[in-house]
Amino acid sequence: MTTTVIKTxxxxxxxxDFIAVDKISFEVHPxxxxxFLGANGAGKTTAMRMLCGLSIPSNGFATVAGYDxxxxxxxxxxxxxxxxxxxxLYEDLTVTENxxxxxxxxxxxxxxxxxxxxxxxxxxxxxxxxxKLVKTLPLGWKQKLAFSVAIIHQPQIVFLDEPTGGVxxxxxxxxxxxxxxxxxxxxxxxxxxxYMDEAExxxxxxxxxxxxIKALDSPSALKKQFSADSMDKVFYxxxxxxxxxxx
Amino acid sequence: xxxxxxxxxxxxxxxxxNKTLLxxxxxxxxxxxxxxxxxxxxxxxxxxxxxxxxxHSTYSRNLITTIISSGxxxxxxxxxxxxxxxxxxxxxKADLILEIPAGFEKTLVRESLEQLFIAVNAINxxxxxxxxxxxSSIINNYNADLRAQWxxxxxxxxxxxxxxTTSNWFNPFMNYNLFMVPGILAILITMVxxxxxxxNIVKExxxxxxxxxxxxxxxKYHFILGKLIPFWVIxxxxxxxxxxxxxxxxxxxxxAGSILLLYAFLSIYLVALLGFGLLISTYSETQQQAxxxxxxxxxxxxxxxxxxxxxxxxxxxxxxxxxxxxxxxxIEVMRMIVLKGxxxxxxxxxxxxxxxxxxFLNGWAVMNYKKTS
Numbered sequence: 001m002t003t004t005v006i007k008t009x010x011x012x013x014x015x016x017d018f019i020a021v022d023k024i025s026f027e028v029h030p031x032x033x034x035x036f037l038g039a040n041g042a043g044k045t046t047a048m049r050m051l052c053g054l055s056i057p058s059n060g061f062a063t064v065a066g067y068d069x070x071x072x073x074x075x076x077x078x079x080x081x082x083x084x085x086x087x088x089l090y091e092d093l094t095v096t097e098n099x100x101x102x103x104x105x106x107x108x109x110x111x112x113x114x115x116x117x118x119x120x121x122x123x124x125x126x127x128x129x130x131x132k133l134v135k136t137l138p139l140g141w142k143q144k145l146a147f148s149v150a151i152i153h154q155p156q157i158v159f160l161d162e163p164t165g166g167v168x169x170x171x172x173x174x175x176x177x178x179x180x181x182x183x184x185x186x187x188x189x190x191x192x193x194x195y196m197d198e199a200e201x202x203x204x205x206x207x208x209x210x211x212x213i214k215a216l217d218s219p220s221a222l223k224k225q226f227s228a229d230s231m232d233k234v235f236y237x238x239x240x241x242x243x244x245x246x247x
Numbered sequence: 248x249x250x251x252x253x254x255x256x257x258x259x260x261x262x263x264x265n266k267t268l269l270x271x272x273x274x275x276x277x278x279x280x281x282x283x284x285x286x287x288x289x290x291x292x293x294x295x296x297x298x299x300x301x302x303h304s305t306y307s308r309n310l311i312t313t314i315i316s317s318g319x320x321x322x323x324x325x326x327x328x329x330x331x332x333x334x335x336x337x338x339x340k341a342d343l344i345l346e347i348p349a350g351f352e353k354t355l356v357r358e359s360l361e362q363l364f365i366a367v368n369a370i371n372x373x374x375x376x377x378x379x380x381x382x383s384s385i386i387n388n389y390n391a392d393l394r395a396q397w398x399x400x401x402x403x404x405x406x407x408x409x410x411x412t413t414s415n416w417f418n419p420f421m422n423y424n425l426f427m428v429p430g431i432l433a434i435l436i437t438m439v440x441x442x443x444x445x446x447n448i449v450k451e452x453x454x455x456x457x458x459x460x461x462x463x464x465x466x467k468y469h470f471i472l473g474k475l476i477p478f479w480v481i482x483x484x485x486x487x488x489x490x491x492x493x494x495x496x497x498x499x500x501x502x503a504g505s506i507l508l509l510y511a512f513l514s515i516y517l518v519a520l521l522g523f524g525l526l527i528s529t530y531s532e533t534q535q536q537a538x539x540x541x542x543x544x545x546x547x548x549x550x551x552x553x554x555x556x557x558x559x560x561x562x563x564x565x566x567x568x569x570x571x572x573x574x575x576x577x578i579e580v581m582r583m584i585v586l587k588g589x590x591x592x593x594x595x596x597x598x599x600x601x602x603x604x605x606x607f608l609n610g611w612a613v614m615n616y617k618k619t620s
Contacts, residue, residue, distance in 0.1 A: 052462045074464065082462040087455035092261050104253040105463045133264075159462075 004063075005030045005157055005188045006051060011060035013046050020046040022211035023060065030156070033179060033189045035199045035219075037235060038208030041244040044192045047208070048159055051190070053077055065156045078106070081150035081158035081187075085165040088146035091135035095126060098134055099149055106153035113152075120148045140171030144178060151182050158182065160191040164198065176201050196232040207235060209242045250465055254473025258447075262477060272443060276435040276485050280493045284427045287555065294378040295323040297332040297341035304352035306393075313389050314345070319381050333366070342368045343378050355393075417503075417586045424498045429581035430554045432489045436482055437548060437574050440517055442541050444478040444524030449537040452528070467617060475521045482517040483510070503588030509581070512594065515601050516577045522608030523573070529615040548574040573604045 006028035013021040021043045028034045038044045049055040051064050053073030062069045065079035082088075089098045096117060103113035121127055124144055134142060143163055151158050160179075164172045176198065179189050191202070199205050199219060206216040215222055215238055219231055226234045263269060296314065300307050315322050323341040326332040335341040346364040348354075355361040365382055369375040418425050451457040460470060490509075494500040502509060524541070531537035551558075551565060552574040558566060569575050576597045583589035591598075 054458070054461055074466075077462055077464045080462065082459065084455070084458070088459055090257065090261065090456060091454075092264050093257065097257070097260065101253055101257050102463070105250060105465055107249075107464070 003029055005032075005066075006034075006062070006064050006190065008051075008062040009060055011047070011050060011062045012058050013043075013050060013055065014058040019211050021050070021057075024208070024211075024213050026206055026213060026216055028157075028188060028190060030188055031183055031186050032204065033183050033191065033202045035202030035205035036190060036192045036208070037194075037199055037205055038192075039239045039242050039244075042208040042239075042242065043211040044208055045161060048161060048190070048192065051076075052080060052082055052159055079156045081153070081155040082161075083143075083146050083150040083158070083163055084161040085143075085163060089134045089142065089149060092133060094131050094133055095121070095137075095145065096130045098145070099152065102149045103152050108153060116152050120152070124148060140167050140174075143167055144171070144175055147175065147178055147182075151187055154185070155187060157188040157190055160189065162192055162194065164193065164195065172198070196230065196235055199231040199235070205231070207238050209238055210244050214238050250469045251472055251476075254465070254469060255476055258473055258477045262481075268443075272439055272481055273485060273488070276439055277488055277493055279435055280428065280431060280489050281497065283431050284424050284498070287423075287427050287431065291374050291377045291381070292319055294320050294343060294374065294381070295341045296320045296343045296345060296382075297323045297326050297335050299326050299329055299332050299344060299346040301349035302347050302351035306352035306355060307347045310347070310386070310389055311345075314382065314385050317381070317385050319378075329364075329366075336366070336368045339368075342371075342374060343382060345382065425500060425586060426582070427554075428494055428498050428500055429585045430552075430578045432486065432494065433574065433577045433581050434549055434552070434554060435489065436486050436513075436517070437520060437577070438545055439485055440478055440482045440520045441524045441527075441545060442538070443481070444474065444521045445527040445531070445537045445541050446534050447478070448474055448525065448528035449531050449534050452531075453533055467613070471525065471613065471616065475518075475525065478521055478524070479514075479517050482520070483513065486513055500585065502585040504584035504590065508591055508594075509584045512577070512580050512584075512598065512601065515598065515605055516573065519573050519601055519605035519608055522605060522610075522612050526608055526612035526615065529612055548572050551575070552578050554578055573601060576601050576604075 004027045006026075008027075009025045010023040011021060011025070012019065012023050024047060036044055036048070046055065050057045050069055051062065053064075053069060053076045057069060064076045067073075067075040067079065069076065090101070093101065099117040099120065100113055103116060104110075108116065121130055124141070126141070126145065129137060129141070134145070137145070147158075147160070147163060150160075164175055167175065172195070179191070179201075183189055191198075193199065202219065204216065204218050205222065206213045207222075208214070215225070215234070217225065222234050223229065223231065226237050228234045228237065262272070298311055300311065311322075314320050320343075323335060326335065326344075329344065329346055332341065332344040332346070336344065344364075344366040346366070348362065348364075351361055351363075363386060365379060367375045367379045448457075451460070490502075523544075527537050527540050527544075531540060547568070551561075551569045551572055553569060554574075558569045558575065561569060580589075580594050580597050583594060587593075
């Protein structure tokens with residue numbers, strides 16, 4: 001393994017005349033928790049979709065887990081996990097069925113799935129809920145379960161697209177405990193969020209404004225650089241000049 | 248293979264867990280098959296007839312009795328004049344007026360010739376046409392009976408008579424159920440297959456789970472097969488219920504031809520149909536869009552499939568559309584095998600065409616599917 005797990009150089013995505021992502025370059029190291037910040041419409045989701053192999057870049061270069069985002073999307077898909085705010089699990093399947101389905105899709109054997117799911121259910125304290133449909137679970141539990149399912153196959157990287165949107169503070173803390181656990185096991189975490197307290201938990205954060213990365217460093221270094229006492233101020237400093245934000 | 252197995256398992260679980268959709272798939276088509284053939288019956292009965300009898304003779308009364316006892320007509324009443332009768336037609340109380348002139352009996356006996364007047368309410372064209380024809384034929388019969396009474400059998404008849412005898416092949420009793428049930432079953436399969444498949448895929452788009460699937464190592468063809476196979480199986484099951492439970496037990500329809508051949512055609516037809524559903528799903532983002540598109544086409548498919556009206560009597564442009572409609576071939580094959588007992592040789596061309604439909608629709612859908620993701 002190289003020391004970078006994600007590497008992009010001038011990665012660009014255009015939709016007609018609109019440049020959604022404009023020449024972004026960065027590196028993410030193994031085991032790192034990388035915060036990918038930006039206002040709504042800054043191009044975070046588009047950038048993430050390119051890295052996940054869902055969208056072909058217009059220009060530039062990028063590798064994920066050592067695979068090229070143009071040609072080796074199938075290999076990328078085997079090496080990553082993905083979880084988003086809105087959807088991740090099948091709401092009309094039970095907890096166990098979801099675990100079984102996604103585990104199987106990622107090529108885990110039935111025995112592995114069984115081990116993993118017992119472990120996972122114990123950790124999330126879902127023992128009484130295994131036969132319940134996912135839609136009956138509270139949002140916080142759903143998100144924790146979705147994250148655990150997204151890393152069930154021990155991917156090199158897990159992409160989290162606003163995983164804690166709409167989740168209460170206590171559950172958010174528990175969610176971040178899970179993220180730290182995963183990072184300790186060597187899974188690189190690539191996470192987008194709008195919560196600046198969460199940005200503080202990241203090892204490094206990048207802030208996107210109007211399609212380009214305007215800042216990239218550890219939270220403490222960024223605070224120093226912008227002589228701000230919180231990430232909130234740093235973000236505000238950078239994002240208020242944005243032309244594309246919708247607020 | 249394991250991926251497809253997992254996808255099928257997931258799909259069937261979701262389908263059987265959907266308490267709203269499940270009856271829609273399995274129960275509704277069968278109920279429709281029970282109800283629709285009864286309504287889709289061209290046999291015209293209960294035609295209201297108003298009689299204006301100026302003659303009041305034995306002959307005229309005999310004629311009226313003959314007409315009423317035929318079973319097709321219902322006497323709406325006797326009217327003193329044509330004007331009174333037309334009033335009834337205007338108020339929709341009568342469909343037909345039969346006017347018998349004064350001196351009907353006398354003229355008929357003396358001159359062996361008399362005229363009757365029939366007026367028909369043509370707002371419902373089919374009813375008017377058939378009602379008029381029934382009435383004419385009853386009067387003709389009555390006329391022939393009279394002649395037979397009057398004329399002693401002679402060695403040679405001065406007026407040669409051509410008597411026409413018809414025999415109805417394949418459906419000797421002209422039973423409409425026999426004709427309609429296979430056709431309606433074909434339509435129901437089309438609706439269940441086409442709609443359900445399109446809606447199911449679009450639903451995954453709408454709630455976003457397709458995105459989750461797209462970041463996993465599931466291949467496109469896995470996903471597509473995982474969607475098509477369940478609905479293919481459901482199509483076969485619904486067809487089997489319709490053919491054996493409703494068709495055989497309720498309507499007493501036993502296919503004259505090979506059931507195996509029927510299923511062989513159904514299998515290919517379903518592939519074509521599900522390809523159509525898949526195609527719709529690639530063009531829609533929401534279930535509402537998919538439903539609207541599917542509704543538009545299914546409407547045309549039904550109307551221009553030869554289910555209700557004969558394709559041969561359509562204008563050329565309509566015939567062209569009917570020939571581009573996969574449902575046309577399925578209905579034809581259904582009727583040919585079920586009623587006529589046609590063999591593979593007779594429907595070779597149908598097999599070929601439906602095969603082309605299957606390849607074309609699925610090919611288009613798969614190409615379009617790749618582009619959109």
